[in-house]
Amino acid sequence: MDSAAARLEVTTAGGSYFIQIGAGLLAQAGEAIRAAVPRAASRVMVVSQPSIQSLYQERLHQSLHAAGFQPFWHSLPEGEAAKSFAHYNALMEALLAERPDRHTTLVALGGGVVGDMTGFAAATLLRGVPFVQIPTTLLAQVDSSVGGKTGINSAQGKNLVGAFYQPRLVLADTQTLQSLPMRERKAGYAEVLKYALLGDAGFFDWLEAHGPDVLDAKPEALRHAILTSCQMKAAIVSRDEKETGERALLNLGHSFGHALEAAFGYDGRLLHGEAVAIGMIYAARFSHRRGLVGAEVPARIQAHLERLGLPVAPPPLPEGVTPEWLARAMLGDKKNSNGKLTLILLEALGKAVITPGVDYQEVVACWQQP
Numbered sequence: 001m002d003s004a005a006a007r008l009e010v011t012t013a014g015g016s017y018f019i020q021i022g023a024g025l026l027a028q029a030g031e032a033i034r035a036a037v038p039r040a041a042s043r044v045m046v047v048s049q050p051s052i053q054s055l056y057q058e059r060l061h062q063s064l065h066a067a068g069f070q071p072f073w074h075s076l077p078e079g080e081a082a083k084s085f086a087h088y089n090a091l092m093e094a095l096l097a098e099r100p101d102r103h104t105t106l107v108a109l110g111g112g113v114v115g116d117m118t119g120f121a122a123a124t125l126l127r128g129v130p131f132v133q134i135p136t137t138l139l140a141q142v143d144s145s146v147g148g149k150t151g152i153n154s155a156q157g158k159n160l161v162g163a164f165y166q167p168r169l170v171l172a173d174t175q176t177l178q179s180l181p182m183r184e185r186k187a188g189y190a191e192v193l194k195y196a197l198l199g200d201a202g203f204f205d206w207l208e209a210h211g212p213d214v215l216d217a218k219p220e221a222l223r224h225a226i227l228t229s230c231q232m233k234a235a236i237v238s239r240d241e242k243e244t245g246e247r248a249l250l251n252l253g254h255s256f257g258h259a260l261e262a263a264f265g266y267d268g269r270l271l272h273g274e275a276v277a278i279g280m281i282y283a284a285r286f287s288h289r290r291g292l293v294g295a296e297v298p299a300r301i302q303a304h305l306e307r308l309g310l311p312v313a314p315p316p317l318p319e320g321v322t323p324e325w326l327a328r329a330m331l332g333d334k335k336n337s338n339g340k341l342t343l344i345l346l347e348a349l350g351k352a353v354i355t356p357g358v359d360y361q362e363v364v365a366c367w368q369q370p
């Protein structure tokens, strides 16, 4: 292993696995998979997308080959559209045509789209085969590859079909983030900042000093930011794997953010992480309206995001999207019921609280005058 790589053990109900974080791990993936899945069949099935394969297929293929694996590759289409029933069907048929057995290991090489689909395929192929995540976006390295949520989209909404299924290994090669477009880096950064805001004021101080290095993909800064983020998510998830309580803290900024994403129809004008960045500012302002924190808290978060060039306010809202529309969209969120909302608010910078029973009108007022 790269001497500069970090390793984090994640404990789940079904066993434990390692997250490795460092520059150049892709070239050692074969050995790492051998160690993590000792009974792995020689056939491994790598799922990815063409744009990612053009950058990293050769490096991963060679490493797998050198470790004695015969990789089989399957390409999903580009974009979120890949997480559909139709592409799940095509993937499963392609995998089954290769006559897998229960030691056949699936490897996801890509961002959250590839990871969610491949994890769901691994959970359901022969009722479960070993699964390895090689996340290549900042969002996937700090969020979607940790915690075991896998799934696909339905016409009824995102991520409505899926399974909790844990990987055997996560390899976060920070070098792969160098090819990630800056806008995607910034979107992933919003989730990094989320961990600081919800549970680690010292990490927020560190981000104020080193945020620009994270966005520049400096290896040391990335490793620290990703490790700290994964530690926080893994700790929360290990205490609440199925989201019956504390895991909801990870939704900080997401209720406000999801309403904005819905307003823009997921058409690319606002990436998920961008919506979360704005959503965190709204959540902080809402917390201030309720007297939980002083005005300096939302101001400090906004100043930090502004300095890094993340959006701090939504683009002009589409025709018909009013404060009431946005509040209703939040009420319709699958995590809320009976006319009241549950919001994740801040008690301090670095301490989030789950707040049930929030009144619709209070949310309308916040959208009206943030």
Ligand SMILES: NC(=O)c1ccc[n+]([C@@H]2O[C@H](COP(=O)([O-])OP(=O)(O)OC[C@H]3O[C@@H](n4cnc5c(N)ncnc54)[C@H](O)[C@@H]3O)[C@@H](O)[C@H]2O)c1
Pocket: 049, 051, 052, 055, 078, 079, 080, 083, 110, 111, 112, 113, 114, 116, 136, 137, 138, 139, 140, 143, 144, 145, 146, 147, 148, 149, 150, 158, 159, 176, 177, 178, 179, 180, 181, 184
């Ligand atoms: N399972 C979970 O817990 C969880 C958590 C958060 C998000 N998600 C899911 O994750 C998905 C979003 O993930 P994402 O933000 O990684 O998006 P993504 O997978 O669509 O990747 C974003 C873009 O970056 C490109 N890309 C990926 N790696 C690259 C690299 N190294 N260099 C250059 N380009 C690269 C992709 O081709 C894509 O165009 C959503 O479907 C969301 O529902 C899941």
Ligand SMILES: [Zn+2]
Pocket: 143, 191, 254, 272, 276
């Ligand atoms: Zn998110």
